[in-house]
Amino acid sequence: MSHRYTAGQMLELRSAPRLSNRPSGPCEVITCLPHERGPVLYRVKSLGENIERVVEEGDLAPSSATKTALAENETAFTIAISKR
Template sequence: MPLLSHKFKVGQMVEFLPGPRDANVPRGRYKVQRLMPSETGDPQYRVKHAADSHERVIAESQLAAEPGVWRQASSGNGPIS
């Protein structure tokens, strides 16, 4: 299945937004390791937890850009939206 348009990029820090069934998944900052294909229409990411280094696959709908993070764009600096 082809990759959908992903909101986040490899190397970007994101915040995990857990759902009711994610009680055992550590909250906090994750680093995007790889863009994954989606079987449900919601792009997925392989991410690594910043504190414990465990990797897992999380859907884009459960991630948010880390507040206050800036990226280098070809036209200059700008906020990640």
Template sequence: MRHKYAVGQMVDLIPSPRLSNRPSGPCEILLQLPFEGHRLQYRVQSSAESYQRVVNEEDMRPSTAASDGTREAASHFARIPVLRR
């Protein structure tokens, strides 16, 4: 199975008050988790929370909010090119 959303993409969490205390609203995809036979999952960071969550793909929809790119810029900064001889 293939992931529908890309790392760095903004998505909206679909509210689920009966199953979780997870708030709805925009969040950024931080990591695509490996498929383990039942659901595609992602590690996400909401702008309204200080911690990360693991969310099923069916609990999200594409967002119109734009990513601020701070996490992506930080990850590019840490990349060091290695020359092979």
């Protein structure tokens, strides 16, 4: 079975069926995880969070969401520079 979605694609993350703190809403596929058997897995990052999650393909759905200009320019680290 191959991956239906690709890295960089914006999708809709469905809410978790059991007790979980995983939010539903738009997310970006970070990478497609390798597998031989079992569910197809993806590493995704929700737009409202700074963490990445591993989710099954069944928890994802196509979305019309797009990354905002602010989110595209976001970096993991910021450096403050003072002028003297």
